[in-house]
Amino acid sequence: MRIVVLAGGIGGARFLRGLKSAAPAAEITVIGNTGDDIHLFGLKVCPDLDTVMYTLGGGINEDQGWGRADESFTLKEELAAYGVGPTWFGLGDRDFATHIVRTQMLAAGYPLSAVTEALCDRWQPGVRLLPMSDDRVETHVAVTENGERRVVHFQEYWVRLRASLAAEAVVPVGAEQAKPAPGVLEALASADVILLPPSNPVVSIGTILAVPGIREAVAGAAAPVVGLSPIVGGAPVRGMADKVLAAVGVESTAAAVARHYGADLLDGWLVDTADADAVAEVEAAGIACRAVPLMMTGTEATAAMAREALSLAEAAR
Template sequence: MKVVCLSGGVGGAKLVRGLHDVLPPGDLTVVGNVGDDVEVLGLHVSPDLDSVLYALAGLNDEERGWGRADETWRVLGAARAWGGEDWFQLGDLDVALHLVRSQALRRGDPLSAITRRLAAAVELATTVLPATDDVLRTRIVTSEGTFGFQEWFVGRRHEDDVDAVVYDGAETAAPAPGVVEALRDADAIVLAPSNPYVSLGPIFAVPGIREAIGRRGVRCIAVSPLIGGRAVKGPLDRMLTRMAGGTTPAHVASFYDGLLDALVIDAADAPAEAGVPLVVSATLMDDRAASRRLATVVLEAAT
């Protein structure tokens, strides 16, 4: 069963890991968000792609929920001592990946080719693709000004209420090689429990991707990123309340208008009406076994 999962953020990486565990090797393709990408100390960082790579390779830090396990911070500390910026936390093991990626980008290699090599280096059967090889950056519009995503999310601790989300560069971006083909050939499409505005929105903003999902002849299943109307982590519940008017399953489903065959919600959000069929399950992925259980529910809904 060939499955394509659109993913961003920690929740996305956790579901991807569950799908990777329950599907036959090679049957999963992940299309990852690049709107969060940022340059730090001259290094190109792709947080959402890295979260997927680390989760699938068993290298992720389960306790923090992001970055590498057994991380140290000597490089960042030394950079700080030399007057370098330290607002974005780069661990020593994490820096190694960013060095390799940044060198390849300077050489002219596309991000998709680099990501394939990184996945091969940790012997992943799962295909990991950026949504686009072009520069696409999420910008957050607030009453205090407009900020790059990481500046708002990390630097300002996402404390500013969001008035709008803009995807700079999306209008001229093209899907990365293999993305549209994977969607065309999929037996099922899964939308991970990621923030629809800042994690999946940049993927949909790439011309051709949303259209490819709309032309599908297979089922498309989304997992709600909310439990009891609240975000597990991050500001999504505040964003939905302010921008969509609430945090019910119907408000989540409205973002995917015309795309969904079913929405998986947590039992804490049931009963509910959402305009699409609902599948009720436990959606909190607090360990790898929970990720596998949720992935199984999603795949059953997709068949």
């Protein structure tokens, strides 16, 4: 079975771990969000790709969900001693190695997809990890800080500002000119199932779908497309998805996110049992819907979610 998953960072990575456990024989292709990529200290950092790679490769800091286990921050302290920032982004010594290798390969002319494959040679994530695009896409967020309207990089919004300001607009800069990375459209066309994990619908999956050709390939794929709600009981399970949903005029409810994706894209949608009353509303919008436990409390609970998603896909086929 060929499964294609559109994934952001922590939520996507944890879901993938459950999916691998639920479908060990499946051939899984992950289309990773690169809209939150950022250049720091002259290095190319791809937070979402790395979170997937580290999580599936056994190198993740389990407690925080991003970054490396057993990490140290000597280099970051030294950069601060030189007065060189930003200091709000927590790059550890181990993590720096990934960015140095990536930057060196990109400078040598390799596309990000080839670089990602090379990095995965070490981590052996057990999935084929593709960046959504080899072209540069950077999600920017418009905010008003101290009375002044500014456009900040998504990471600055998310990490430095902790989404404490209203996101007035969310723009995946460069997306319109970006092309899907090699293999992305082919994977979608030949998929047996396409899954949207409970990643951020705006800045993770929304950004992937903003690359011309990808939304059309998902919507037009022969495979059923099933998503899992990142909103449970009217709030994001983790992260601050509600802040960026507001920016695109979408309520933070499981049903509203399903309608935001749309019946042209989704064949099925899983909501949490806490949102069972949303099932009728989602089905009324033309999307098959079931209420099942959606808290990724561990690999077994997450594997159960993946099995539910695959089951709904089977039913929607």
